[in-house]
Amino acid sequence: MIRLDVSAAGFAADFAALVDARREADSDVARDVTAILRAVREEGDAAVRAFTEKFDGHDPDATGWRIELADCRAALDGLDPELRAALELAHDRIAAYHAKQRPEDRDEVDADGVRLGARWSAVAAAGVYVPGGRAAYPSSVLMNVVPAKVAGVERIVMVTPTPKGEVNQLVLAAAALAGVDEVWRIGGAQAVAALAYGTDRIKAVDVVTGPGNAWVAEAKRQLYGVVGIDMVAGPSEIVVVADGQNDPAWIAADLLSQAEHDPTSQSILFTDDAGFGDAVAKAVDDQIAQLATGQVARASWDANGAIVIVPTLSDAMPLVDRLAPEHLELAVGDPEPLFRAVRHAGSVFLGRYTPEAVGDYVAGPNHVLPTGRRARFASGLSVLDYMKRTSFLGLDAAALARIGPAAVTLAGAEGLPAHARSVAIRLDAPGNGAA
Amino acid sequence: MIRLDVSAAGFAADFAALVDARREADSDVARDVTAILRAVREEGDAAVRAFTEKFDGHDPDATGWRIELADCRAALDGLDPELRAALELAHDRIAAYHAKQRPEDRDEVDADGVRLGARWSAVAAAGVYVPGGRAAYPSSVLMNVVPAKVAGVERIVMVTPTPKGEVNQLVLAAAALAGVDEVWRIGGAQAVAALAYGTDRIKAVDVVTGPGNAWVAEAKRQLYGVVGIDMVAGPSEIVVVADGQNDPAWIAADLLSQAEHDPTSQSILFTDDAGFGDAVAKAVDDQIAQLATGQVARASWDANGAIVIVPTLSDAMPLVDRLAPEHLELAVGDPEPLFRAVRHAGSVFLGRYTPEAVGDYVAGPNHVLPTGRRARFASGLSVLDYMKRTSFLGLDAAALARIGPAAVTLAGAEGLPAHARSVAIRLDAPGNGAA
Numbered sequence: 108m109i110r111l112d113v114s115a116a117g118f119a120a121d122f123a124a125l126v127d128a129r130r131e132a133d134s135d136v137a138r139d140v141t142a143i144l145r146a147v148r149e150e151g152d153a154a155v156r157a158f159t160e161k162f163d164g165h166d167p168d169a170t171g172w173r174i175e176l177a178d179c180r181a182a183l184d185g186l187d188p189e190l191r192a193a194l195e196l197a198h199d200r201i202a203a204y205h206a207k208q209r210p211e212d213r214d215e216v217d218a219d220g221v222r223l224g225a226r227w228s229a230v231a232a233a234g235v236y237v238p239g240g241r242a243a244y245p246s247s248v249l250m251n252v253v254p255a256k257v258a259g260v261e262r263i264v265m266v267t268p269t270p271k272g273e274v275n276q277l278v279l280a281a282a283a284l285a286g287v288d289e290v291w292r293i294g295g296a297q298a299v300a301a302l303a304y305g306t307d308r309i310k311a312v313d314v315v316t317g318p319g320n321a322w323v324a325e326a327k328r329q330l331y332g333v334v335g336i337d338m339v340a341g342p343s344e345i346v347v348v349a350d351g352q353n354d355p356a357w358i359a360a361d362l363l364s365q366a367e368h369d370p371t372s373q374s375i376l377f378t379d380d381a382g383f384g385d386a387v388a389k390a391v392d393d394q395i396a397q398l399a400t401g402q403v404a405r406a407s408w409d410a411n412g413a414i415v416i417v418p419t420l421s422d423a424m425p426l427v428d429r430l431a432p433e434h435l436e437l438a439v440g441d442p443e444p445l446f447r448a449v450r451h452a453g454s455v456f457l458g459r460y461t462p463e464a465v466g467d468y469v470a471g472p473n474h475v476l477p478t479g480r481r482a483r484f485a486s487g488l489s490v491l492d493y494m495k496r497t498s499f500l501g502l503d504a505a506a507l508a509r510i511g512p513a514a515v516t517l518a519g520a521e522g523l524p525a526h527a528r529s530v531a532i533r534l535d536a537p538g539n540g541a542a
Numbered sequence: 543m544i545r546l547d548v549s550a551a552g553f554a555a556d557f558a559a560l561v562d563a564r565r566e567a568d569s570d571v572a573r574d575v576t577a578i579l580r581a582v583r584e585e586g587d588a589a590v591r592a593f594t595e596k597f598d599g600h601d602p603d604a605t606g607w608r609i610e611l612a613d614c615r616a617a618l619d620g621l622d623p624e625l626r627a628a629l630e631l632a633h634d635r636i637a638a639y640h641a642k643q644r645p646e647d648r649d650e651v652d653a654d655g656v657r658l659g660a661r662w663s664a665v666a667a668a669g670v671y672v673p674g675g676r677a678a679y680p681s682s683v684l685m686n687v688v689p690a691k692v693a694g695v696e697r698i699v700m701v702t703p704t705p706k707g708e709v710n711q712l713v714l715a716a717a718a719l720a721g722v723d724e725v726w727r728i729g730g731a732q733a734v735a736a737l738a739y740g741t742d743r744i745k746a747v748d749v750v751t752g753p754g755n756a757w758v759a760e761a762k763r764q765l766y767g768v769v770g771i772d773m774v775a776g777p778s779e780i781v782v783v784a785d786g787q788n789d790p791a792w793i794a795a796d797l798l799s800q801a802e803h804d805p806t807s808q809s810i811l812f813t814d815d816a817g818f819g820d821a822v823a824k825a826v827d828d829q830i831a832q833l834a835t836g837q838v839a840r841a842s843w844d845a846n847g848a849i850v851i852v853p854t855l856s857d858a859m860p861l862v863d864r865l866a867p868e869h870l871e872l873a874v875g876d877p878e879p880l881f882r883a884v885r886h887a888g889s890v891f892l893g894r895y896t897p898e899a900v901g902d903y904v905a906g907p908n909h910v911l912p913t914g915r916r917a918r919f920a921s922g923l924s925v926l927d928y929m930k931r932t933s934f935l936g937l938d939a940a941a942l943a944r945i946g947p948a949a950v951t952l953a954g955a956e957g958l959p960a961h962a963r964s965v966a967i968r969l970d971a972p973g974n975g976a977a
Contacts, residue, residue: 190951221905277956331766399957400958404960455935464962465945465946477930484665500905514903520712533897
């Protein structure tokens, strides 16, 4: 953890280093992934099988390529009732929030008589990547599948690695609850390639979303354009802006809720109260000692944690904007003035009773959010990621007579005579009422 | 040009070949681009200067890195009045169509007392690539810059190569009309890299859009994630569905309006009237002979053109959906029944008096559209490409008491104790009104 003070000499350079620090994959990963994608594209299922044996330690020809939907249903039915109720609450709240993201179609005729519109439709098939092992999260299944369902995608295909063949019952339960159509027992870059290119066994999809390790993220990046993807995801991060009126233990818990994800995660506190900052630092140390995930949290906090002292919390906001954080908590009594100053952030958590983790599970907005300063240009996962828009227009002879001549002029100026002719030939036609 | 008939033996395989035909860049381009991006990232302006000398044949230190806005203004003022009026009509109609794309913010409190919302904001800076030489189109300037303006982007940076130092006055005029803030005299992958990474001279942007050759498209693809991009663009294409009641010369003109772009462009006609198909083929040959762009159009039509005979036009629609064309004309008297059957298309042109070219210039919808079957998952350029959404939520103690316990349960099940604690610590707090 580093401590920075806006009023200290060298702050500008130290803060710039924090903003520019790279915590992402290197070019070795890119090379490995390129080779895996090529193999799956050329050899299909045989390559997927070989990589699964190599990386996941099981042969899908023996363990089974698919997990049956009946097994998912059984996992859901077998859940502890409290856990099932929690999963259902999460599902219903996520569905309610995302239902309001469905875009409206347009269809109107303007003053020149030109019919103009846009019509949205769902993609036909979506692939959802769900990590295996430690990072197998049922909440991620809901956050990816529910928006696809709301969009109207007919075929939702889940891939999830099962290291040594072992499946995660919670993930299967979430798949059943959310309504996944196919589940394949594969993972890594090879699974993303199979979804994008298609194989004899697995029909290609149109969009691939979902979290994964550096190989999965790189595979999605390289396959962007072959399929649609949600975003290039990096390590998770949280920025907390807090005054001295907070309980230091609460804020420490929030910082640790990111730090426990991965050693590359990042947690940053901005406060106008240096004494409070010290108290939070102490509370972080105290809580880490009690955490089952303490080793990961310690590594993250030591390497990437920061406490930044600012003269007033308003002074923090331009700095926060430069970080463009995935998660931003405004832990103050009245968060509105600070919130108005936020421009670049994935998701904002307002007030003292809105810990980021409530948004990870049950609040409703998506927890798949832009990381690594990408909130400057990217948004969280939404229904729009599983839909596309077709624009349309319709002219009659009179409307074409009004705006067509300008198209002829511009096409001529651009040196595209066939463009010009395709309009002009209709303007000159006998029977063109406006001629 | 190939002729296919749905009722002929071998149609399925022939049509599948048409759908799967690749007309895109090879891996040599990818390797070259990777090297260029690395050089610009490491050496900045010096690399940009060297590549500009090599590829564009001028030294920007001598010819000038920037084109002054005053020069753009002068180019606009110097336009022929008819051309200026056409450009202004295009600008105003594009602005009017895109203004209605601005998304609405959300901010509401649900039945559990949870405040939920989403707030849209513009990216701070957008880079727009404008090709030089033959493909320097003022219409592309408008189609990229106007949506960014409508979104509220404060800094719009245009890059355009000036082969041998020569600038295109029409492009500068369009830049002035649309309100570009900076114009740089650079192009190719090196210009895209400069926009994405930033250099000493050129401040980095958040989003890069705009058409370009295979190197530019590949540079955008590789830089996706460092910046936002519009789409991976490939060769242009048109599908025309036409009955025998059309004038063959009109439909031939429409097919040629794509073919004249580039030898890799593609034009496909579906018709239920084999005699009409023959008449169109003859009209294409007749018109090519008269076109200044005839050589390019000939190459495109010969290599990639197709006429497909279907029993009824309804039978064409599932085939069209497999092609997911960038442009789709429905040249029939009443296009509505066919239009209802369209799912995957970039833009649809309805009826006999709506040639695709009218949409390229003056109708209003964007002419930057998904190519190469990407309309299955991608949309045309829009105001949304220059904006991003920040979700937010706010709970008080009572709301957290209602939904927080489910978050604690789920975090526990996922093995994330710090997530659970950050919620639980607030539920247990004295003074929590709902405890």
